[in-house]
Amino acid sequence: MQFRDFLLILRARWMTVLTSVLVVLGAAAAVTLTTTPIYTSKARVYLAAEGRSANDPNASNGTYIITIKDLNTYVAVLGSPDVLDPIRQQLDLPPGTPIDVSAEVSETASILDITARSSDPKLAADIANAVGPQLARVAGKFSTLLASAGQQVASRTISPATPAATPTSPDTKVNLLLGVLLGLVAGVGLAFVRHTVDTKVRDDKDVTSLSRSPLLGRLPMEKAATGRLLTVEGDPHGHHAEAIRRLRTNLMFVDVTTGGHSFVVTSSMPGEGKTTTAVNLAMAVADAGSKVLLIDADLRNPSVARTLGLEGSVGLTTILLGRATAEDVVQRWRDSNLFVLAAGQIPPNPSELLGSEPMEELFVKLRHDYDFILIDSPPVVPVIDAVIVDRLTGGLLMVVAVDRTKKRDLSSALKSLDTVGVKVSGFTLNMTPVKSSQKYRYGYHRYEAEAARSRASRRRSRRAAASRG
Numbered sequence: 001m002q003f004r005d006f007l008l009i010l011r012a013r014w015m016t017v018l019t020s021v022l023v024v025l026g027a028a029a030a031v032t033l034t035t036t037p038i039y040t041s042k043a044r045v046y047l048a049a050e051g052r053s054a055n056d057p058n059a060s061n062g063t064y065i066i067t068i069k070d071l072n073t074y075v076a077v078l079g080s081p082d083v084l085d086p087i088r089q090q091l092d093l094p095p096g097t098p099i100d101v102s103a104e105v106s107e108t109a110s111i112l113d114i115t116a117r118s119s120d121p122k123l124a125a126d127i128a129n130a131v132g133p134q135l136a137r138v139a140g141k142f143s144t145l146l147a148s149a150g151q152q153v154a155s156r157t158i159s160p161a162t163p164a165a166t167p168t169s170p171d172t173k174v175n176l177l178l179g180v181l182l183g184l185v186a187g188v189g190l191a192f193v194r195h196t197v198d199t200k201v202r203d204d205k206d207v208t209s210l211s212r213s214p215l216l217g218r219l220p221m222e223k224a225a226t227g228r229l230l231t232v233e234g235d236p237h238g239h240h241a242e243a244i245r246r247l248r249t250n251l252m253f254v255d256v257t258t259g260g261h262s263f264v265v266t267s268s269m270p271g272e273g274k275t276t277t278a279v280n281l282a283m284a285v286a287d288a289g290s291k292v293l294l295i296d297a298d299l300r301n302p303s304v305a306r307t308l309g310l311e312g313s314v315g316l317t318t319i320l321l322g323r324a325t326a327e328d329v330v331q332r333w334r335d336s337n338l339f340v341l342a343a344g345q346i347p348p349n350p351s352e353l354l355g356s357e358p359m360e361e362l363f364v365k366l367r368h369d370y371d372f373i374l375i376d377s378p379p380v381v382p383v384i385d386a387v388i389v390d391r392l393t394g395g396l397l398m399v400v401a402v403d404r405t406k407k408r409d410l411s412s413a414l415k416s417l418d419t420v421g422v423k424v425s426g427f428t429l430n431m432t433p434v435k436s437s438q439k440y441r442y443g444y445h446r447y448e449a450e451a452a453r454s455r456a457s458r459r460r461s462r463r464a465a466a467s468r469g
Contacts, residue, residue, distance in 0.1 A: 008209045008210070009191060009192060009195050009209070010188065010191060011205075011209055012195070012205045012206060012208075012209035013191035013194060013195060016187055016190055016191045016194060017184065017187035017188060017190075017191055018187070019187070020183050020184075020186045020187030020190055021180060021183030021184055021187055022183070023183065024179050024180075024182050024183030024186060025176065025179040025180055025183055026179075027179065028175050028176055028178060028179030028182075029175075029176065029179065031170070031175070032170045032172050032175045032176070035169075035170045036119050037119060037167035037169065037170065038117050038118070038119060038167055038168060038169040038170075039117070039118060039119070039120070039121035039124045039163070039164040039166075039167050039168065040115060040116070040117050040124060040164055040168040040169075041115070041116050041117075041121070041124040041125040041127075041128045041161035041162065041163065041164055042113060042114065042115050042116075042128060042159075042161055043113075043114045043116075043125075043128040043129050043131070043132060043157065043159065043160055043161035044111060044112070044113050044114070044157075044158040044159045045111070045112050045114065045131075045132030045155050045156065045157055045158060046109070046110060046111050046155070046156045046157075046158055047066050047071065047074070047110045047111075047112065047132070047135070047136060047139070047153055047154070047155055047156075048066060048110060048153065048154055048156070049065065049066055049146060049151045049152070049153055049154075050151060050152050050153070050154050065110075066110040066153065068105060068107075070139070070143055070146070071105040071106075071110060071112060072105055073142050073143065074103070074112070074135045074139065074142065075103045075104070075105060075112070077138075077142055078101060078102070078103055078131070078135070079101075082138045082141060083131070083134050083135060083138060084099050084101075086134055086137075087099065087127060087130045087131065087134055090130055090134075091123070091126055091127065091130065099116075099127055100116065100117040100118065101114065101115065101116045101117075101127055101128070101131055102114075102115050103115070103131070111158065112132065112135070114128050114131045114132060114161075115128065116128035116131070116161065117168075117169075121163035121164045121165075121167075122163045124161070124163070124164065125160075125161040125162055125163045125164075126161075128161035129157070129160055129161050132155040132157065133155045135153075135155065136152070136153040136154055136155035139152070139153035140152065140153070199406050199407060199408060200403055200404065200405060200406055200407065201400055201401070201402060201403075201404075201405045201406070201407055201410060201429075202402060202403065203402070203429075204218070204427075204429055206407055206410075207400055207410070207427050207429065210407070210410060210411050210414055211414055211424060211427070213398075213423070213424040213425065213426055213427060214250075214254075214426045214427070215426065215427050215428070215429065216247055216250040216251055216254070216397070216425075216426035216427065216428050217243060217244075217246055217247030217250060217428040217429070218243060218428070218429045218432045219240060219243045219244065219247070219273075219277065219428060219429065219430045219431070219432065220239050220240055220243060220431075220432050220433070220434040221431040221432065221433065221434065229276045229279075229280075229307070230279060230280060230283070230307070230308075231244065231280060232244055232245075232280045232283040232284050232287070233283060239434060240280075241280070241284075244277075244280045244281055244283075244284045245284050247277075247281060247284075247428055248281060248284040248285050248288065250426070251263065251281070251285075251397065251425075251426070254395060254425050254426055255372075255394065255395070258394035258395045258425065259394060260393055260394015260395060261367070261371065261372050261373065261394060262367060262372065262373035262374070262375070262392070262393040262394050262395075263373075263374055263375070263393055263394060263395045263396065263397050263425065264297075264375045264377050264386055264389050264390050264393050264395070264396045264397065265277060265278035265281070265374055265375065265376050265377065265397045265399065266376075266377045266378070266379060266380055266386040266396065266397070266398060266399070267379050267380070267398065267399040267400070267401070267405070267413075268379055268380055268381050268398070268400070268405060268406075268409040268410045268412070268413035269379050269381055269382070269405065269406070269409045269413075270301070270379050270382070271401070271404065272379070272399050272400065272401035272404060272405055272430060273399055273401055273430040273431060274376060274377075274379070274399040275298070275303045275304060275307060275376050276307065277397075277399050277428060277430060278294065278304070278374055278375075278376040279294065279304060279307050279308060279376075281374060282294040282338055282374045283333075283336070283338055285372050285374070286333075286336050286337040286338035287336070287337075289337065290337060290371040290372045291337050291339070291370050291371045291372070292337055292338050292339065292370065292371065292372045292373070292374065293330070293339045293340075293341060293366055293369075293370040293372070293373045293374070294338065294339070294340050294341070294373075294374050294375075294376070295316060295341045295366075295373065295374070295375045295376070296312075296315065296316065296340075296341065296342050296343040296376050297316065297343070297354060297375045297376060297377045297378075297385065297389050298343060298376055298377055298378045298385075299316070299317060299343050299346060299347055299350035299353065299354070299378075299385070300346065300350055300378055300383065300385075301378070302315075302342065302343030302344075302346070303376075304340060304342060304343070304376055305340070305342040305343070308333060308340060310331050310333075310340055310342060311331065311342065312342040312343065312344070313342075313344065313345065314328075314329045314342065314344050314345075315329050315341055315342030315343050315344030316341055316342070316343050316344050317343065317344035317345050317346075317347050317353065318344040318345065319341075319344075319358075319362055320353050320356065320358050320359060320362070322358075326341070326362065326365065326366060326369070329341065329342070329344070339370065341366075350378075350383075350385060351383065351384060351385055351388060354385055354388045354389055355388045359392070360392060363392045373393070375389055375393060377389045377390075379413075380398075380413035380416055380417060381409050381412050381413050381416070384416075387416070387417065387420050387422055390422050394425075395423075395425030395426075396417070396422060396423070396424050396425050397424075397425060397426055397427075397428060398413070398424050398426070398427050398428075399427075399428055399430050400427055400428070400429055400430065401429075401430045401431045402429055402430065402431050402432045402433070403431065404431060
């Protein structure tokens, strides 16, 4: 995987990463707020022996010297009852109250750095200040030479402990920073797991992560009232028909930049609704007043004529074989501005026919005879026909079916097109789920509702004027 692929996955799954960060950050904040704060206080004391003993080999000028070994011994017995019980009594703490205290030995002098921790900042300071004197009082119990010399240990405070203003635990900043980092790690990991497990296109983010070409429309999973898929004719005020008209409008904006007045309609794999989209789109463009020709160039699996209920045995292949002219086989859809050129007989060499010189000459003539041309071509991944036909037209519309198109197939189709220099003019998401808030009617139904509200408003205005008169 390249770094660009990594960024594209994160771009498509940014909501997963953000949600993970917020959840982990919230958990870290909750733990931080519910954790009892701990305050730390430190005291530094100097321990020295008092009294004289001329016969002591560890004495200097008759005075016993506290060694590093002695200091380590004091640190080792710091948690013993001999040290802690008197401190509890001194500070009026109940017997057995836990005391968290530790000490470190200086390497250069008889100095102990004592650290005490408690949920009460004053108690932590009192414990740290009480440890040094108490160690001095019990030092003789743990030093045989000191006891035999009849000497005692004195504790001198170098720097006393003071109550801390802020707790040392929990560290809010560190915890929140760790929460963000752990959330990012978990979010990125979850994003890649979802990307690996979820192999199908779910929304427009999955499309935009693979291509910079615009999304021109979203077509809902909705049939006409008659059960047929020709919603522009069978249910012209339905949600699907309105979505087709929006797609038509957006495609016209793209056509302004290409100037070709013709588009190939294709998909990455079969079964994604390209033919239904092409037929409804052709009807919508014809309804706008343009003389439209819909060509079935899917010579391997033609379905335009079957969808429209037209004769499909003669058509494009009949013209290319020189057995008829376009005027002979082009069929008009009822009394509309839509004309249909069926595929005709299925040939053994569809790619060669579509890329032939007669096909190019035919298309030049058809562009002259019609205002707008839409071509239903085979899917991109199985065959190369769509690439061949695209060279004749002004652009390519890629149909992507939600919850059906595999991201792997769409990516493969886009790479195949990019390899031969074919640019996708735009995408349309097909079979998108209709949200409950979007299940309403358009067209005349909407206008009638607005007209009813307008009439009611005028009646209220007339009644108000009459009452004032």
